[in-house]
Amino acid sequence: MAQSSIVKIPSTWFHLHHRMKANGKPMLHSEEHNFDIGFNSNLIFPNPAAKHFLCSICKGLPRYPYLLPKCGHVFCYECITNLQSTTQTNPTLPCPNCEISFDITEMVAIEMASDAQRNIYASFLVRCPYQCGYVSSPKAVIQHESWKCSKRPVKCTNLGCGLVLPDQEMEMHLEQCSHRYIFCDKCHLPKLVNNNAHECLTTESVSAKCIISYLFK
Secondary structure, rough: OOOOOOEOOOHHHOOOOOOOOOOOOOOOOOOOOOOOOOHHHHHEEOEEEEEOOOOOOOOEOOEEEOOOOOOEEEEEHHHHHHHHHHOOOOOOOEEOOOOOEEHHHOOEEHHHHHHHHHHHHHOOOEOOOOOOOOOOOOHHHHHHHHHHOOOEEEOOOOOOOOOOOHEEEEEEEHHOOOEEEEEEOOOOOEEEEEOOOOOOOOOOOOOOOHHHHHHOO
């Protein structure tokens, strides 16, 4: 039975993805680039302990909190390392909160902190920044906003497109994208959907290297 000319190759045929949805579509990472700094304070549910974990540099609740062992102050890893890189090359610098000198290599990730500190941080409730209604612990929201939220912005994976849309709209776009590939009904190899100048390969035995160079020439 001949292949239909409208059968589409999944984007994963050409691109590597770490995760897949249940329907076989690629699970794309959010295109936001500010996930290394803290959650905005308006996303945090009221908690008396939150003020002790807020990063004084970005004013948010750190997504990846690091503690200064000498004073116990908490900062986003990105914020404190950027501060060090913009002020001096020496790894020793004063704490932005209390000015106690510390070595940046001595910082401790929240995962290596005491049980009490880890439990307090895990007890915070945070809203999804894309206002989808999801609420959970900081760690769970990081996974949600990066990979699962239907409102997170994702980029089309078809080569040459690059359109950014909410994830809930991306699947429809991938089915209609002018940069998507379909199977040729003659040679059964992929071609761009609007490539009317497609030249079929007639040789039955073709190396993978030749096919790749043929597709993207």
